Amino acid sequence: MSTDAQQQEQGGGPTAAEEWQRWHEGRVTAVAAPYGPLSLTGTHWLSDYPEGRIPAVPGQWREDGDEVVLTATAEDHVTVDGEPLTGEVRLGADRGPIDASRVAAGDRRLVVLRREGLWAVRDFDPGSPARRAFSTIDATPYDPRWVLPGTFRPYDDDRTVRVANADGVERGLGLGGEIAFAVDGEEHTLRVAVEPDGSLWAVFADATSGNGSYRFRFLRPAAPDADGRVTVDLNRALLPPCAFADHFICPFPPPGNTLPVAVPAGERNRVDA
Incomplete structure (x- = not known):
């Protein structure tokens, strides 16, 4: 008799198949979450926008050594750490959960990324077409x-x-x-x-x-x-x-x-x- 069958017969803990099913269901839930991978609508490398204006992304972004400088006006409707930004703020790379990123624009999260010395801004939008289309x-x-x-x-x-x-x-x-x-x-x-x-x-x-x-x-x-x-x-x-x-x-x-x-x-x- 297999270990899974013995566990079921003896009323023990979950079988390996049951644990896998829970893992799979958890993966589907995580992928479909508001700030899961389906919500990523763009990765914008700042080197591609030397004037600092990224299409469809509010604010002006420029790299300055080991930091990114974001400048915004009230019309940009950008928040940093939950507070409206009017002026300038210096940012490092975000390393925590997407929904905890420092910069937001409404429901969107604007995540600062650095790879091999290059800076980028990622735009996570819970209303993305990919998230709406996803089934499983x-x-x-x-x-x-x-x-x-x-x-x-x-x-x-x-x-x-x-x-x-x-x-x-x-x-x-x-x-x-x-x-x-x-x-x-x-x-x-x-x-x-x-x-x-x-x-x-x-x-x-x-x-x-x-x-x-x-x-x-x-x-x-x-x-x-x-x-x-x-x-x-x-x-x-x-x-x-x-x-x-x-x-x-x-x-x-x-x-x-x-x-x-x-x-x-x-x-x-x-x-x-």
């Missing part, structure tokens, strides 16, 4: 076959590789090691970043990418144990933010992260009504 995330039901034991092999030193991003620009992607696991007896590896909390992050493609699932996906395994053991649960393969809005700058898979096998598991595609 197409995902394959839980299958225990895709919960695989793996081994994390850290690099001696962190590495950075240049990879194309969804906006067509090449940027650096930091990597801290690789995870090794087997599918049908054949070993595969994925190069991963190590997050501050010790968890891992992989950008990968497989034989279904662009043919039954989005062109690439993310995987976020929990931190490995002291012996490097890690669970590779491909049921929780994630669609990247750029699957929900074209204005994200998701990195493409680094060299070596395109699996030669099909992974018909996890999130597959966005579904609109």
Whole structure:
């Protein structure tokens, strides 16, 4: 008898399939939230607007070294920290939740972003067409076959590789090691970043990418144990933010992260009504 079946028979905690279903429903809810990824309507690089005026974005924006300077009048209807802005304010990059960003214009949130020394303003609008059109995330039901034991092999030193991003620009992607696991007896590896909390992050493609699932996906395994053991649960393969809005700058898979096998598991595609 499987562990899931034993849990159901004994009246124990949720089964792995039930936990996955809750995770999936939570993902759909988060994506559809007012300031979820569907609400992003633009990523505006300030270097493209040397005069400081971004079409359809109120205020005047200019970079000044390690800060962005925003100037607004009463007619712009911009607030900073909840207070109307008339004049000038200096801003750093927003690092918290979107709905907690310092700058707002009505229901919109104007989020300051910095990547490789370049500044941008992101416009999150709960009334975006993408959010109105969204229905759900197409995902394959839980299958225990895709919960695989793996081994994390850290690099001696962190590495950075240049990879194309969804906006067509090449940027650096930091990597801290690789995870090794087997599918049908054949070993595969994925190069991963190590997050501050010790968890891992992989950008990968497989034989279904662009043919039954989005062109690439993310995987976020929990931190490995002291012996490097890690669970590779491909049921929780994630669609990247750029699957929900074209204005994200998701990195493409680094060299070596395109699996030669099909992974018909996890999130597959966005579904609109």
